[in-house]
Amino acid sequence: MNQVEPLTEEIGKLINWLASFGSTKNGGVTRLLYSAPWLEAQTAIKKKMEERGLSARFDDVGNVFGRLEGTEERDRVILAGSHIDTVVDGGKYDGAFGVLAAIIAVSRLKQHYGAPKKTIETVSLCEEEGSRFHLAFWGSGSITGRYQLSDARKVTDTEHLTLEDAMHQAGFGTGVFPPAKREDIACFLETHIEQGQILEDEKLAWAAVSHIVGMKRMTIQLTGASNHAGTTPMNSRRDALYAASQMISSVIGDGKSQNNGLVATVGQISVQPNVGNVVPGTCTFSLDIRHHEYDVLNAFYSKQLEKFRLIAQRGQIDLNIETWLDDPPVKMDPMMTQRHLKLAREAGIPSKKMVSGAGHDSQIFGVYCPTAMMFVPSHNGVSHSPKEFTRTEDLEIGVQMLMKILYQLAY
Amino acid sequence: MNQVEPLTEEIGKLINWLASFGSTKNGGVTRLLYSAPWLEAQTAIKKKMEERGLSARFDDVGNVFGRLEGTEERDRVILAGSHIDTVVDGGKYDGAFGVLAAIIAVSRLKQHYGAPKKTIETVSLCEEEGSRFHLAFWGSGSITGRYQLSDARKVTDTEHLTLEDAMHQAGFGTGVFPPAKREDIACFLETHIEQGQILEDEKLAWAAVSHIVGMKRMTIQLTGASNHAGTTPMNSRRDALYAASQMISSVIGDGKSQNNGLVATVGQISVQPNVGNVVPGTCTFSLDIRHHEYDVLNAFYSKQLEKFRLIAQRGQIDLNIETWLDDPPVKMDPMMTQRHLKLAREAGIPSKKMVSGAGHDSQIFGVYCPTAMMFVPSHNGVSHSPKEFTRTEDLEIGVQMLMKILYQLAY
Known part of the structure; x- marks a missing residue:
């Protein structure tokens, strides 16, 4: 040239x-x-x-x-x-x-x-x-x-x-x-x-x-009950953030241990009322999971949703999952x-x-x-x-x- | 009368x-x-x-x-x-x-x-x-x-x-x-x-x-690294929210299992940049723990802080804990x-x-x-x-x- x-x-x-x-x-x-x-x-x-x-x-x-x-x-x-x-x-x-x-x-x-x-x-x-x-x-x-x-x-x-x-x-x-x-x-x-x-x-x-990669993105909403941080015994709580933290630990931890190129990300989180001395009554977080094989992606997705349901049930939390993007x-x-x-x-x-x-x-x-x-x-x-x-x-x-x-x- | x-x-x-x-x-x-x-x-x-x-x-x-x-x-x-x-x-x-x-x-x-x-x-x-x-x-x-x-x-x-x-x-x-x-x-x-x-x-x-009750209240700041949710492999991440979720699961879970009247509450949480397709680079959350015996409160506090340090270390997260209230x-x-x-x-x-x-x-x-x-x-x-x-x-x-x-x- x-x-x-x-x-x-x-x-x-x-x-x-x-x-x-x-x-x-x-x-x-x-x-x-x-x-x-x-x-x-x-x-x-x-x-x-x-x-x-x-x-x-x-x-x-x-x-x-x-x-x-x-x-x-x-x-x-x-x-x-x-x-x-x-x-x-x-x-x-x-x-x-x-x-x-x-x-x-x-x-x-x-x-x-x-x-x-x-x-x-x-x-x-x-x-x-x-x-x-x-x-x-x-x-x-x-x-x-x-x-x-x-x-x-x-x-x-x-x-x-x-x-x-x-x-x-x-x-x-x-x-x-x-x-x-x-x-x-x-x-x-x-x-x-x-x-x-x-x-x-x-x-x-x-x-x-x-x-x-294929990609699924969803919004997970948890509804428990807001309560006073001092006067509500631990076993009387329906703590939305506690349930969310268990879900996030689980999905990110499982994503890591897959070790097959799958990526899982929780990038957004918010709680209500978001006050230090009040048990969070609601928590909303995002989940983004990606993999280049649709079967692997779908299997991971189903497994995590099942885990989420169990965690929510255990914590007496109402769970709402909106999967707003599902691209193969x-x-x-x-x-x-x-x-x-x-x-x-x-x-x-x-x-x-x-x-x-x-x-x-x-x-x-x-x-x-x-x-x-x-x-x-x-x-x-x-x-x-x-x-x-x-x-x-x-x-x-x-x-x-x-x-x-x-x-x-x-x- | x-x-x-x-x-x-x-x-x-x-x-x-x-x-x-x-x-x-x-x-x-x-x-x-x-x-x-x-x-x-x-x-x-x-x-x-x-x-x-x-x-x-x-x-x-x-x-x-x-x-x-x-x-x-x-x-x-x-x-x-x-x-x-x-x-x-x-x-x-x-x-x-x-x-x-x-x-x-x-x-x-x-x-x-x-x-x-x-x-x-x-x-x-x-x-x-x-x-x-x-x-x-x-x-x-x-x-x-x-x-x-x-x-x-x-x-x-x-x-x-x-x-x-x-x-x-x-x-x-x-x-x-x-x-x-x-x-x-x-x-x-x-x-x-x-x-x-x-x-x-x-x-x-x-x-x-x-x-x-005696009460300790603190602010926990975690600093990792923000990364693209799609292009950053799981093992290359320093995910501040993942570490936070492990800490919250741990402290609330341990608080529950104490079964001695101790209460532990994470009421506030925020992440940056708080975007669904970005791994959170920083996360800040509150912790409020209370008990009527100061020894029990102090022991729980020390144990949790040690756990937090281990979780942070494992996730390559910088940890900053500010205990701004400590009332016996x-x-x-x-x-x-x-x-x-x-x-x-x-x-x-x-x-x-x-x-x-x-x-x-x-x-x-x-x-x-x-x-x-x-x-x-x-x-x-x-x-x-x-x-x-x-x-x-x-x-x-x-x-x-x-x-x-x-x-x-x-x-």
């Missing part, structure tokens, strides 16, 4: 350029779907694609595509990219890197090798995080048919604006642009930061993702995963196959077309934070691997 | 009369120290004492005394009463009943038997709850020398007003009234609602309190307790000797002079709530017992 600008420099510059749209005082980025910084960023991405010689366009929900027409296959598209939106005060890399990696990789391939045999499109998906509306994967979900435009009427943001109204205000959803739904996606490729620290801990530079695991394309790992080995890049514990657009594409997902390391595993960081050398490997993969697929 | 008005009627009327000062929209009472409703109530109590033929006066901190001069002993005073202040939206009975019981008992004794041999004073103590200022027992503490006037400079309310300024604004603390400190208290008698449901559960009408148990006068139980037995009143799990002015007097505390039942054990309730028949027994005791002591 005879680029004037070294790849690391180009990546570093573009990461900071994109992070300037919606930058926060903490050094983070806030680009919520259809907000002004989001629209500026997505418009700038379209322009960047055009500058790089790609034929760029919006679709009706605000996804941006940059097309490099193939010489032989034009009715099927190799799609590469990630999402442009962020959480509130998120990092510079989550989503953004995958969008930029695809643009850099495709434009460098074009510059070096000219037109590919097969058509490639880079994509900046409009939404993945579910940060503004309680509906995630709006971009990939609209492309793959998981969502219809009418779903935009069902959810509102904290200002009570519907997703549909927000979309209209940003200039989308009105038929000006082609519909989002696609039938011509041959495969999807997503490069992303790991958001964990397995690669860093194992001193690896790159991973091919084999599965995106999604397998990435095994053939692609194998081939990509081989490419990494041949290039001498220290790499591994791993499971993604976080959700990604690839799980939406993964049930719709052959999908491959690639990770680069996250420093200290920090993500969804202004402290999110990946070394430019590691980002470079991510782009180089994407170039190798796209070359193998399209040229 | 040849009263025109039946005793139950008189008690019911006076309870509702006193509850009208500082009544809340929820049917409760808020009378914070030195507030307008407090001053109105305390002034009305003084007037009520005068109407009943008692010689009434304020002291310099706002305690109100109603004196019935003895024919033989005037330099020693039998003091009977409780406190006038309440928690925010508290009940009609806590404190108030003890004040009214003393006024009714003494005025009825006077009406029936004339002047006693020994001098009796009824007292409406200015403050016990510590609701406005983080300093409890201001009334009894000022009488017994636990507090000096200068202590009023050290604490402020939520409006940043010092206790001293609030006291001055209400017209106290300026030397207009005699100093609060007394050297002439022969004994103290306090009638109070149980604030628990032991009497009700055991179908008893009255109790003589043997001890007021206070024994009520055993001779008086025995005599009072005998009086109840003779009167055919179903009664028992019991420990008070809550703090009371009697614990301040108990280390200063012979002190006797008496309980009447609390319906459902509810207290510090508008739902606080004791049947008038039960209140009547409390007043009758106080009359018997005062008669025995003073006539």
